[in-house]
Amino acid sequence: MVKHTKPKTFYEDFVRKGGPGEKNTHYCPGCGHGNVHKLIAEVIDELGIQDRVIFCSPVGCSVFAYYYFDTGNIQCAHGRAPAVGTGLARSLENSIIISYQGDGDLAGIGMGAIMHAANRGEHIAVFFVNNAIYGMTGGQMAPTTIVGQKTLTTPLGRSAGRDGFPLTMCEIINNLAAPVFIERVSLGNAARILKAKKAIKQALVNQVEKKGFSFVEILSPCPINWKMQPIEARKWLIDKLEPVFPVKNFRNGDSQVKYDPPRPVSDEEMKKLFNLEKDISIKQKEEHISEQLVKLAGFGGQGVLSGGILLANCAIAEKHNTSWLPSYGPEMRGGTANAGVIISDGQIGSPLVDNPNFFIAMNGPSLDSFEDQVLPGGTILVNSSLIERKVNRSDIKTLYAPLTEIAQQAGAVAAATVAGITMYALSTGIIAVDTIRQVIPLSIKRKALIDENLKVVDAAREYYEKNLAKT
Amino acid sequence: MERQLIKGNEAVVFGALLGGATHFFGYPITPASEVAHMAAKQFPATGNCFLQAEDEVNAINMLYGAAAAGSRVMTASSGPGISLMAEGISYMAGAELPAVIVHVQRAGPGLGNIWPEQSDYNATVKGGGHGNYKNIVLAPFSAQEMCDFTYRSFELAEKYRMLVFVLADAYIGQIMESVTLPGDVKHAPRYDWALYGDRESRGNLISSILMNTELLSTHNWKLDDKYKKVAEELTEWEEYETEDADYLFVAFGVCARLCLSALSALRKQNIRIGLLRPKTLFPFPSKRLCELRKKIKTAIVVELNNGQMADDVELALRCAVPVHRYNWMGGKVPSTQDIIDRALKDLRG
Numbered sequence: 139m140v141k142h143t144k145p146k147t148f149y150e151d152f153v154r155k156g157g158p159g160e161k162n163t164h165y166c167p168g169c170g171h172g173n174v175h176k177l178i179a180e181v182i183d184e185l186g187i188q189d190r191v192i193f194c195s196p197v198g199c200s201v202f203a204y205y206y207f208d209t210g211n212i213q214c215a216h217g218r219a220p221a222v223g224t225g226l227a228r229s230l231e232n233s234i235i236i237s238y239q240g241d242g243d244l245a246g247i248g249m250g251a252i253m254h255a256a257n258r259g260e261h262i263a264v265f266f267v268n269n270a271i272y273g274m275t276g277g278q279m280a281p282t283t284i285v286g287q288k289t290l291t292t293p294l295g296r297s298a299g300r301d302g303f304p305l306t307m308c309e310i311i312n313n314l315a316a317p318v319f320i321e322r323v324s325l326g327n328a329a330r331i332l333k334a335k336k337a338i339k340q341a342l343v344n345q346v347e348k349k350g351f352s353f354v355e356i357l358s359p360c361p362i363n364w365k366m367q368p369i370e371a372r373k374w375l376i377d378k379l380e381p382v383f384p385v386k387n388f389r390n391g392d393s394q395v396k397y398d399p400p401r402p403v404s405d406e407e408m409k410k411l412f413n414l415e416k417d418i419s420i421k422q423k424e425e426h427i428s429e430q431l432v433k434l435a436g437f438g439g440q441g442v443l444s445g446g447i448l449l450a451n452c453a454i455a456e457k458h459n460t461s462w463l464p465s466y467g468p469e470m471r472g473g474t475a476n477a478g479v480i481i482s483d484g485q486i487g488s489p490l491v492d493n494p495n496f497f498i499a500m501n502g503p504s505l506d507s508f509e510d511q512v513l514p515g516g517t518i519l520v521n522s523s524l525i526e527r528k529v530n531r532s533d534i535k536t537l538y539a540p541l542t543e544i545a546q547q548a549g550a551v552a553a554a555t556v557a558g559i560t561m562y563a564l565s566t567g568i569i570a571v572d573t574i575r576q577v578i579p580l581s582i583k584r585k586a587l588i589d590e591n592l593k594v595v596d597a598a599r600e601y602y603e604k605n606l607a608k609t
Numbered sequence: 610m611e612r613q614l615i616k617g618n619e620a621v622v623f624g625a626l627l628g629g630a631t632h633f634f635g636y637p638i639t640p641a642s643e644v645a646h647m648a649a650k651q652f653p654a655t656g657n658c659f660l661q662a663e664d665e666v667n668a669i670n671m672l673y674g675a676a677a678a679g680s681r682v683m684t685a686s687s688g689p690g691i692s693l694m695a696e697g698i699s700y701m702a703g704a705e706l707p708a709v710i711v712h713v714q715r716a717g718p719g720l721g722n723i724w725p726e727q728s729d730y731n732a733t734v735k736g737g738g739h740g741n742y743k744n745i746v747l748a749p750f751s752a753q754e755m756c757d758f759t760y761r762s763f764e765l766a767e768k769y770r771m772l773v774f775v776l777a778d779a780y781i782g783q784i785m786e787s788v789t790l791p792g793d794v795k796h797a798p799r800y801d802w803a804l805y806g807d808r809e810s811r812g813n814l815i816s817s818i819l820m821n822t823e824l825l826s827t828h829n830w831k832l833d834d835k836y837k838k839v840a841e842e843l844t845e846w847e848e849y850e851t852e853d854a855d856y857l858f859v860a861f862g863v864c865a866r867l868c869l870s871a872l873s874a875l876r877k878q879n880i881r882i883g884l885l886r887p888k889t890l891f892p893f894p895s896k897r898l899c900e901l902r903k904k905i906k907t908a909i910v911v912e913l914n915n916g917q918m919a920d921d922v923e924l925a926l927r928c929a930v931p932v933h934r935y936n937w938m939g940g941k942v943p944s945t946q947d948i949i950d951r952a953l954k955d956l957r958g
């Protein structure tokens with residue numbers, strides 16, 4: 139009799155299994171999972187990678203693979219092992235990640251996970267145990283159940299018309315560019331098992347050599363749910379499964395995808411990148427200001443949102459508190475846009491500017507919408523380039539200025555709100571025009587744009603001083 | 610340290626990276642996508658991993674794998690995506706894996722719309738997936754807190770081996786404010802429970818399956834003890850003008866901001882009202898509310914949902930104090946004046 143020695147990668151006693159029989163596995167007699175476990179364990183021994191292996195077990199009969207493998211172990215949700223393997227592989231450069239999955243797990247509930255992990259070329263070895271049935275739950279149809287095969291949920295046999303055809307995963311994955319190794323093997327007899335071991339070894343060697351995604355499909359018997367004796371089951375596997383799932387190598391090569399992980403940076407570099415050391419405050423805070431509720435409204439493309447951001451940046455530069463909140467979503471895609479900016483020396487409560495004390499109306503519809511909401515005693519700055527009518531209310535201050543023309547003449551139509559912000563500064567004195575001039579270069583990246591925006595500020599100041607200063 | 614104008618959704622990313630995050634796995638969804646956009650830029654720029662997953666189901670399982678490997682890992686999503694993550698969240702709770710989930714709430718149910726709601730309070734605070742578990746839930750109400758809470762959240766997650774949710778809403782995600790970024794960069798230490806693919810960690814097992822009823826029962830009680838400990842150690846809230854208050858607003862997120870404005874207006878009309886703002890939703894400041902019930906005559910819970918937190922407030926107050934529920938849904942956000950008007954009516958009778 140041949141003496142079977144246990145691979146070193148298996149635990150001596152299956153303590154995690156508990157209960158009686160700590161020497162035996164939980165698998166049924168004649169089950170293929172035991173074979174596959176042993177092959178994997180032997181290859182791990184041969185390659186000397188036991189410490190580096192992390193074994194992802196699926197949901198299915200092999201859910202308890204961690205009873206046996208003396209490696210790092212993680213038990214995954216049904217079908218998700220390739221995603222879990224992705225998280226591991228992206229974290230641990232030096233580990234060998236094994237994703238062990240059944241056919242329900244991989245080709246049913248986990249179809250999305252396996253396809254995308256394969257397509258990304260994740261550095262994992264997938265061992266896909268195809269027994270053409272759901273073993274653990276007692277024998278229901280699997281995505282790989284063959285046409286005519288009887289299961290609990292196909293009592294009359296799988297009907298292609300109703301249930302579709304069995305999924306051939308190797309062929310499907312072979313359509314993808316990233317995988318480096320794809321092979322289907324069988325546990326039908328001793329010779330086939332030897333071949334299976336070779337494929338398993340290649341998949342793991344590929345991990346050691348950091349080659350990439352490797353996929354081995356293993357046709358495997360489930361005598362209990364096939365309702366056969368173990369020997370009969372091996373025969374059925376060869377006679378019935380192999381014709382549907384041809385045993386062969388589909389690919390053995392180098393990956394066509396290459397990924398260069400980003401270069402690590404030091405803490406100091408990170409701080410610099412995040413501007414942690416840069417001081418953007420421009421002037422020391424002087425007297426306290428009363429809370430400013432500013433609303434800018436117009437149509438998309440008038441710079442309503444960015445104008446608001448400029449104002450908020452100026453407020454920070456002058457050491458005030460500020461908040462900016464846009465209208466957003468579909469509203470932003472064409473149509474009207476508006477932003478509320480609050481400037482305060484206290485804590486800012488609601489960030490919504492329901493009732494502004496300063497309203498910059500960039501177009502007619504905005505004036506119509508918000509005129510009534512301005513606080514009594516507040517101010518409306520009307521962009522007279524686009525709004526012909528006058529403000530109806532008499533309990534507020536009004537300023538009329540051709541903001542669009544001012545911006546256009548300075549060469550930056552999109553900066554009409556910059557003209558508006560400049561006039562806000564001049565009219566209220568809350569922020570200095572100099573602050574605007576100094577903040578613009580900090581918040582705009584393109585040099586040409588900076589110059590244009592600065593010209594708009596100067597032109598707006600000139601217009602204000604000439605026409606509005608006395609009002 | 611300098612203040613910068615940063616959007617809530619983006620502040621999250623700076624807080625995360627300074628807090629030692631190394632991995633971000635996510636799937637786009639408004640109004641949380643901006644977190645992914647900024648992460649896609651800053652994670653690689655700082656030598657870290659950003660990966661767009663095929664869907665949220667697998668994104669959360671990437672978190673499961675990375676967390677098991679001892680990485681500081683996060684994702685960001687909104688209602689429909691969080692629903693898809695429920696399975697993985699439950700597994701992570703069972704396997705006691707630490708990670709951070711930024712949840713920028715939109716309006717539901719179903720596809721709903723992309724405007725703010727706080728209607729995932731129950732799903733987030735009470736669990737959301739299957740089984741007896743809890744998440745730590747932090748409720749930021751400003752861009753600064755989006756940064757600070759995310760920054761802290763990794764250490765909290767690891768300390769208790771729990772998931773930490775940063776539960777925001779579309780407005781807190783969208784808001785730009787002056788933010789001071791934390792000056793210290795943190796890093797994850799090595800943990801004795803994690804898988805590192807080396808000899809020392811070889812015996813480790815990350816799993817949520819315990820077939821033996823005795824073992825699972827013990828595990829569940831152990832989790833429960835942990836949640837009790839979290840409640841004792843971590844409950845955080847902020848009070849505004851509660852010393853002399855006859856009435857109390859209770860609100861979180863953007864609603865707390867609205868209540869702050871309403872509070873100062875009501876105080877000017879001689880209505881002595883205060884605000885209690887939970888900063889942690891689990892654990893919930895029940896004890897403090899219970900104390901306050903001796904002082905206050907009425908509580909007003911302001912929420913963008915159908916009164917989900919109000920149930921917890923009522924429970925904490927032991928029904929000793931009438932609770933008014935001011936609720937808005939569908940993405941509608943009240944004006945400060947709406948809240949003031951209702952409060953005047955309810956409190957002046």
Ligand SMILES: Cc1ncc(C[n+]2csc(CCOP(=O)(O)OP(=O)(O)O)c2C)c(N)n1
Nearest residue numbers: 197198199216240241242243271272273274
């Ligand atoms: C989300 C979810 N759905 C269903 C189940 C129930 N379930 C457990 S194992 C299994 C099928 C396993 O079949 P397979 O992947 O073929 O593995 P086998 O048991 O045959 O090895 C199912 C449906 C589950 N655990 N989780």
Ligand code: SF4
Nearest residue numbers: 165166169199273360
């Ligand atoms: S049910 Fe089938 S797959 Fe599961 S252990 Fe038994 S023989 Fe193996």
